[in-house]
Amino acid sequence: MKKAARQYWLMKSEPEAFSIDDLERNRQEPWDGVRNYQARNYMRDGMRIGDGVLFYHSNCAEPGIVGLAEVATDAYPDPTQFDPEALHFDPKSSRAAPRWALVDVKFVRRLKRIITLREMQADAALADMALVRRGNRLSVMPVTPAQWKHLLALE
DNA sequence: GCCAACGTTGGC
């Protein structure tokens, strides 16, 4: 059976909540708390083990891509949706019909420098990325092989 | 099915 081509993604996290330092320390973590259907669909339906992930720091002093990670598991229900104590508890979800899915992500490496949102916005080769479109709030998005290559060449 | 109100995201 032919192996599916590796795909690429960008995933946002607020470093105050979960940073590249946290992932480096813990090596692998469930990407929990996503409560947006489009982002969920990318994780649940699009991601495959081994896919490349750009780890992006949002809502901070210097927003940008700070490291590389990899999809480490298939999608499974986000346990925090069932926990009434959890920040992202969803009373409308149930174990019989879970609404939110996630994958585990594992640390690959830090970038040598932050590739900032500012420079990505100014880069014509990245104009099609959802990330740089105004008002974009999607926290999990696909990255084309060309964009991936271009971004890593900036490092 | 429309759409106003609301809560959240996230750059600045």
Add this chain to the structure above:
DNA sequence: GCCAACGTTGGC
């Protein structure tokens, strides 16, 4: 901290 942009909710 501000606020524009967006997604979701719920009344009708």
